[in-house]
Amino acid sequence: MTDRQTDRQTDRQTDRQTGYPSVDKPWLKFYSEEAINAPLPECTIYEYMYENNKNYPSDIAILYLGRKITYKELFDNIDRTAAAFLKAGVKEKDIVTIALPSIPEALYCVYALNKIGAVANVIHPLAGKEETLNYFNEVQSKIAVIFDGAYDAIANDMDKTMVEKVIVASPADSLPITLKIAYRLKVKQPSLDGKVFVSWKSFIREGRETAVTAARKDCHEMAIISHTGGTTGEPKGVMCSDVGLNALMYQIVCRFTYQRQGCSLSVLPPFVNYSLVESMMAMLVIGYKVALIPKYEREKFGSYICKYRPNIILSIPSYWEALIEDDNIKKVDMSCIEQAYYGGEGMTTDNEEKISSIMKKCGSKTELCKGLGSTEMGAGATQTYSDCNHSGSVGIPLVWVNCKIADTETNEEVTYDHKGEICFTGPSLMLGYYNNEDATNEIVMTHSDGIRWLHTGDIGYINGEGILYVTGRIKRIVMTKGRDGQVTKLFPDRIERTISSCNCVELCCVIGVPDEARIHYPKAFVIVNEDVDTESAKKEIMESCIQNLPEYMVPEEIEFVDDLPRTSRGKIDYRALEDR
Secondary structure, three states: OOHHHHHHHHHHHOOOOOOOHHHHOHHHHHOOHHHHHOOOOOOOHHHHHHHOOOOOOOOEEEEEOOEEEEHHHHHHHHHHHHHHHHHOOOOOOOEEEEEOOOOHHHHHHHHHHHHOOOEEEEOOOOOOHHHHHHHHHHHOOOEEEEEHHHHHHHOOOHHHOOOOEEEEEOHHHHOOHHHHHHHHHHOOOOOOOOOOEEEHHHHHHHOOOOOOOOOOOOOOOEEEEEEEOOOOOOOEEEEEEHHHHHHHHHHHHOOOOOOOOOEEEEOOOOOOHHHHHHHHHHHHHOOOEEEEOOOOOHHHHHHHHHHHOOOEEEEOHHHHHHHHHOOOHHHOOOOOOOEEEEOOOOOOHHHHHHHHHHHHHOOOOOOOEEOOEOHHHOOEOEEOOOOOOOOOEEEEEOOOOEEEEEOOOOOOEOOOOOOEEEEEEOOOOOOEEOOOHHHHHHHEEEOOOOOEEEEEEEEEEEOOOOOEEEEEEOOOOEEEEOOOOOEEEEOHHHHHHHHHOOOOEEEEEEEEEEEOOOEEEEEEEEEEOOOOOHHHHHHHHHHHHHHHOOHHHOOOEEEEOOOOOEOOOOOEOHHHHHHO
């Protein structure tokens, strides 16, 4: 038994109550000794998936719009992709940028790069020209794989980057032949030069004669770069290690009862770790089928259930809340659903209860559960189960995650039921932000206990049972959906900084306005400088936003006001604007 396992067992057996949750770990009573003392999967993410499935080659790995891809086909396609990357000149520790929606090629790329010892820099497939080019340059990618829908936006600007080859993949590449023809007829295909820009098919063909040997990779080093705005909205690359991601994958299923060939319905895109790591990769590790939906439509929830019969669904509040509005949902048989979670943002207790009631009436084996996490922790850090799914809570820390509530002034831990900033630590904690030590040190701090703790920006408390409650947030984040239908985070702070940089602006505040189509859309309240015409001001603001922000962060509304509401402490009261 390792020292770390001994420590965990000691924590489990300790009966004392010091008054400090991070020492007592009262949540461990919800876990088995086996879960607490299991060894960390110290291997690469590819090896973790392969070793658990190599003896089941005929089992189905991916369900993709009518096509069934077996685990053997998955391994073969990963090897073909790895060979093509090697032929293109990718070497160990090189960083290749992947900008794809939920299509099989996204998984092929991530695993193939991992197998040959390279790193996948996973980004939003339609982040917009400037942001996409910045992502390329930040990690100095020489090779990139993009979605065909992004080609037009960046095709004429590759000379501003170090990228030498761009592989253009399409949702049609893995479709059954009839659907592939229909897609090609419906969607105009980009005209590629065959040199800088090549099709996925040509890319794979080029690597046919190249031998693939798995790299001897240190699993404690970087495997994937995922992107987050943290609490500020400025894009940062989160460096995730193999062992950290594997630890997360183990933890989220260690209390589940499951059998091979269950099904996970992946409703979110792979640039979100919550989807890539938890809904896709973790499910492949346990031998599940992963149903990939390139463009999820929340009003089709019932038809997805009927078609795929999923056992687990990890989603977001707005997608679940569609059930409340669907008059036909009561006809859907949900008896297949064993695990149902929401994350990304909060949900009202009333809506959560309504959704759980609908699910139960439709035969679901579970009520709606939830968790709290961040990309800096791999994805999830807490989870609820049937015996700790208390109203208003976000559950208990994952079995290897430690949690403390820190005083916002001193960082010292507070006792049970006292509010402070929620902090996490554990094996899934990021290595740091890529090439940004200052930003890393702002959010990951070594406390007086000598441990590195992630400061989440969430305010909350832990009760005596070890159940965590979130009561507020130091910084504002809301969810939104771009024109491409992809769900992502909206950062009012970042939009405000862009607007405030305009010469015509004296002060501004941005909020997320609830919207059926977009979840939330950004609206700006702006005070302009004296003698400034609002029409010219609006033009200047919009030009700046379009130039400097991703499409989904550009305000849909600008309201010019004479004053902004203030809190008792004199800060702009964005909540009052939201209430308005």
